[in-house]
Amino acid sequence: MTNPRTDLADCTACELLQLYRTGQATPVDATQAVFKRIDQLDGRLNAFCHTDRAGAAQAAAQSRDRWALGKPMGPLDGVPVSIKDLILTRGMPTLRGSRTVDPQQAWDVDAPATARLREAGAVILGKTNTPEFGCKAETNSPRTGITRNPWNLDKTPGGSSGGTAAAVASGMGPISVGTDGAGSVRIPASFCGNFGLKPSFGRVPAYPLSPMGTVAHLGPHSMSVTDAALMMNVLKQPDARDWTSLPFDASDYTIGLNDGIRGLKIAYSPTLGFARNVHPDVAAAVEAAVRQLQALGAHVEQIDPGFEDPLEITTGLWFSGAWTVWSSLTPEQQAVADPDFRAEALLGEKITALELQRLTLRRGALGSHMRQFMQRHDLLVTPTVAVPAFDARPAGHSPMDSATMLGWTPFSYPFNLTQQPACTIPCGLSLDGLPIGLQIVGPMFGDALVLRAARAYESICPIPRPSLD
Secondary structure, eight states: OOOTTSOGGGOOHHHHHHHHHHTSOOHHHHHHHHHHHHHHHHHHHOOEEEEOHHHHHHHHHHHHHHHHTTOOSSTTTTOEEEEETTSOBTTBOOOTTOTTSOSSSOOOOOOHHHHHHHHTTOEEEEEEOOSGGGOSSSOEETTTEEOOBTTBTTBOOOSSSHHHHHHHHTTSOSEEEEEESSSTTHHHHHHHTOEEEEOSTTSSOOSSOOTTOTTOEEEEEESSHHHHHHHHHHHTSOOTTOTTOOOOOOOOTTTTTTSOOTTOEEEEOSSTTTOOOOOHHHHHHHHHHHHHHHHTTOEEEEOOOOOOOOHHHHHHHHHHHHHHHHHTSOHHHHHTSOHHHHHHHHHHHTOOHHHHHHHHHHHHHHHHHHHHHHHHOSEEEEESSSSOOOBOOOTTOSOOOHHHHHTTOTTTTHHHHSOOOEEEEEEEEOTTSOEEEEEEEOOTTOHHHHHHHHHHHHHHSOOOOOOOO
C-alpha cells in the first residue's frame, strides 16, 4: 500500500493481505473499518439487505489469531467479502429480493461460491441487494426498495448485482460475488465504476442452478483486476453439486497476469453491428481506451463479429425461466411479487415449446459463430453498456417488454448466450461524471487471458473511486 494512512475500507484485498503479513493491520481492523463505512453510507445507498456483525467479528478475530501465528488458512484469510442475495449463505437468509420467500426457515447450506470463500478464510459481511429473483438490470424490489449509485445517488447502480457493485465501489468490502444472466455482473460494475468478470460458463460452480438455465454465471466484483484474479482462484475450485461445471482448472490466474497484451489480435466493435443508440460519451471513452490498447502493443482491427441482435433469444429464454419460477408460487405469493417479475412471467407463459426449441437452436448457431470468430481474434472489445447510469426508479415503473428490460444494454447479453468470458473495466467518465465501462470478451475458457488484458489496461488507467462524504 503506497499510503499507510489510507482508510482500510479503501484498500484492495491484496493490499489488506500485505498489511496482515507485515503486521501493519489485522483482519479485525479491516472489518471494523468496513462496518464503519457501511454505517456511514448504506443508509443512503441501500446496498445491503442483511449484515452479520457478530459472525463477521468472530471470523475476523479468528483470522487475526491465525495471522499472528503466521498460519493463514487460505488466500483470502481475513478479507471482508459480501455475497449477492441470490446465493445461499449458511446462517443468513437468502431472500432473493422477494417477499415470496419466508425468512423464517433453516439457512444451513452454503452455495459453492460461499463455501469456497469461507474455506479461504474470507470474512463474510452479509448479503447484497438484488431485484426479485435477479429478474432485471436495475436493483429495486418491493422487499428491499431501491439501491443507489455511489457516484450519484439519483442514479441506478444497474442490476441485478447492483447491491454488490455499489458496496464494492464505495468501500463497503473490497470484494463481492455476483451473478450474471444477461449482464448482471458487468452492467452494475460498469455503472458503479468497478471491475467485474463473467467467467466462462461452468468455471465457477453453482448450486442450486439458476432457473434461467445455462446463461447464468457467477463472478467477482472488485476494485482491482488482481483482486478478481485472486478471487477466481478461490471461486473456481470444484464442487460436485454442479453437474454443469467445467473440469477443474488448477492454474493460478495471478501468474502471468502482468504479461501484457503486446502482439495480441484484438477485434474492436463499437456497436456489434446492431447497437444504434450508443451514448456519445460512451463511444468516445471506449474509442480512447482502444487507442490505449494499441499503445500497449496490441494489434487492433475494427470489425463487427457478424451476428444480428439476439435480444429475442435472450428474453425468450429468460421469460420462459421466469414463468417456471412463477408457476411454482402460490396465489398468495404471486400477489406480493414484483410487478416486473410478474410481467416477465406472463410474457413467458405465451412462449410455446416449439418457439422455445427454435430459440435454443438459434442460440446454438450464435455460439458456433462466435467460437469460429474467436479463432481469428484473441479478444473482442466493445462498450460494456450503451449508456451511463440512468435515474434510479421503483419496481414497476414502466411496462415490461424486451426493449425495456435489456434494449439499452446490447453488448452484455450476447455473451451469456455464447457462454464466453467477459469483463468490464472502467475507462472514463461521462460529462455528467458517471463511470463508463470497457468490455473485454475472450474465447471460451480464456478467462486468464481476459484478466491479463484487463490488468494491462488497468496498469496505465487505474480504477478510481467515487468521492464520498
